[in-house]
Amino acid sequence: MDNTLSNDLKEYLHSGMVIPANPTALTKNLELDERRQRALSRYYLDAGSGGLAVGVHTSQFEIREARLYQPVLELAKEEIDHHCQKTNKSIFRIAGALGNTNQATQEAKIASDLGYHAVLLSLAALKNQSNEELVAHCKAVAEIIPVVGFYLQPSVGGRILDTDFWRSFSQIENVVAIKMAPFDRYHTIDVVRGVAESGRAHEIALYTGNDDNIVADLLTEYHIPVGDKIIKKRIIGGLLGHWAVWNKKAVELYDKVKNASPSDLQDLLSLGIKVTDSNAAFFDSRNGFKGSIAGIHEVLIRQGLLEANYTINPNERLSPGQKEEIDRVYKLYPELNDDNFVAENLDKWMR
Numbered sequence: 339m340d341n342t343l344s345n346d347l348k349e350y351l352h353s354g355m356v357i358p359a360n361p362t363a364l365t366k367n368l369e370l371d372e373r374r375q376r377a378l379s380r381y382y383l384d385a386g387s388g389g390l391a392v393g394v395h396t397s398q399f400e401i402r403e404a405r406l407y408q409p410v411l412e413l414a415k416e417e418i419d420h421h422c423q424k425t426n427k428s429i430f431r432i433a434g435a436l437g438n439t440n441q442a443t444q445e446a447k448i449a450s451d452l453g454y455h456a457v458l459l460s461l462a463a464l465k466n467q468s469n470e471e472l473v474a475h476c477k478a479v480a481e482i483i484p485v486v487g488f489y490l491q492p493s494v495g496g497r498i499l500d501t502d503f504w505r506s507f508s509q510i511e512n513v514v515a516i517k518m519a520p521f522d523r524y525h526t527i528d529v530v531r532g533v534a535e536s537g538r539a540h541e542i543a544l545y546t547g548n549d550d551n552i553v554a555d556l557l558t559e560y561h562i563p564v565g566d567k568i569i570k571k572r573i574i575g576g577l578l579g580h581w582a583v584w585n586k587k588a589v590e591l592y593d594k595v596k597n598a599s600p601s602d603l604q605d606l607l608s609l610g611i612k613v614t615d616s617n618a619a620f621f622d623s624r625n626g627f628k629g630s631i632a633g634i635h636e637v638l639i640r641q642g643l644l645e646a647n648y649t650i651n652p653n654e655r656l657s658p659g660q661k662e663e664i665d666r667v668y669k670l671y672p673e674l675n676d677d678n679f680v681a682e683n684l685d686k687w688m689r
Contacts, residue, residue: 343484343514347455350428351515352543354574355388356592357432358581359396361634362410364648370406372413377643377687379417382582384683385676386589388575389430390414393445394458395494396579396634399436400650408448415452432486432577436460439475446482456484456514458577462495469503473510480512486577487516489529489547494627496520504532508542517577518555519547527560534562534569544573549580549617553610556595557603579630580617583637586676612671619663622656629657636664641680643687 343351360382363374382390392414393407401407411433418429433449435442435457446457459479461472479485487507490496496519507513518529526548533542546555555573562569581588591609598606620637622629631654638644647656668675 341450341481341483342512343455347428347430348514350388351430352574354543354592354596355430356386356581356585356589357389357391357430357545357575357577358382358387358585358588359394359577359579360390360392360410360414361582361631361638361644362397362401362406363644364650366646366648368404368648368650370409370413371645373688374644375410375413376417377684378638379414380421380687381643381680381683382585383417383421383429384687385586385679387429387581387585389432389577390418391432391434391458391577394432394434395460395490396582396631397434398631398650398654399434402437402441402445404650407445408452411449411452411454415454431455432458434458434460435479437463439478442475442479443482446479450483454483456486458486458488458517460488460490460496461499462490462497465497469500469506472499472503473506476507476513477510480510484512484514485510486545487513487529489516489518489520489525491519491521491627493521494630498525499528501528501532501535504529505535506532508533508536508538513538513542515543515545517545517547518573519549521548521550523551526555530560530571531562534560534564534571539569539571543575544571545575545577546573547577549578549621550614550623551610552576552578552580552613552617553591553595553606556592557598557606579634580613580620582634583620583641584616584674584676586679587674612674616667616671616674619660619667622660622663624663625657625660628653629655629660632656633660633664636661641677642684643680
């Protein structure tokens with residue numbers, strides 16, 4: 339069985355797109371709220387997202403302990419299938435995979451069997467392994483399904499990954515993309531350097547996960563010297579927890595960036611600061627991102643997509659003052675929210 343992407347899917351991935359990280363809707367008893375889970379996927383698909391990422395950080399890593407990983411993937415698959423049949427459009431399907439090699443390969447197999455196109459592979463559980471051990475782990479997963487690399491910021495459980503790692507990682511044949519989310523410009527450059535020096539720069543799509551720098555990332559072209567050549571590389575899309583909310587406006591923003599002329603750059607960079615300020619409220623940057631999942635939930639609750647802030651980890655709560663910060667950015671930047679779009683479609687999505 340071929341475990342690689344088709345040429346059409348490669349082309350689609352490299353064309354760039356908005357990929358929100360799909361949250362998990364739970365009931366008060368911490369069981370899967372199927373109706374609201376479907377509504378979330380319908381929201382992102384109808385908003386124009388080009389892909390969905392399911393079972394990732396914004397989905398709550400703990401869904402595995404609650405035995406909800408496969409059910410969440412199955413519901414998203416059903417909604418994507420229905421949407422594709424209805425619209426005749428393609429949707430890029432990414433499932434999260436994490437843990438030691440045994441767990442990650444098991445999750446990769448589940449994702450592959452369900453027709454997901456790739457896994458977003460977190461290395462957060464492998465805190466002390468060498469680069470060689472990490473690459474061997476990634477190769478084992480890549481034998482099952484295409485891999486999207488994931489640089490998760492250390493403040494929410496990730497680890498530092500240097501240029502040497504990213505160079506070796508990028509040389510794995512079935513690595514198709516990298517989500518760069520260290521929330522750090524230095525570490526982001528480390529990734530791009532590694533890709534450029536790997537010899538596979540043209541085969542790997544770069545997606546920003548830097549929710550603190552979305553617009554600037556999407557506007558930047560990197561020029562990396564490699565030998566006697568300059569490798570030019572752009573970040574061509576985003577796979578973002580931030581895009582789990584206000585998603586319709588995220589799609590509109592992405593289209594603006596993609597079609598921008600040089601005269602548009604200053605306005606877009608100014609808009610990018612508003613987006614970053616909003617993210618500071620959603621992700622609780624002032625408290626080391628402790629309320630990042632709860633902040634995303636808070637916005638979705640206000641829109642009626644989630645019932646309440648139900649999380650498997652009882653420590654995933656709004657921080658003191660975070661609700662007021664979300665109130666602030668709602669008031670300051672009304673042009674960034676998509677409340678009207680959600681209100682117009684919510685009844686349809688909740689059926």
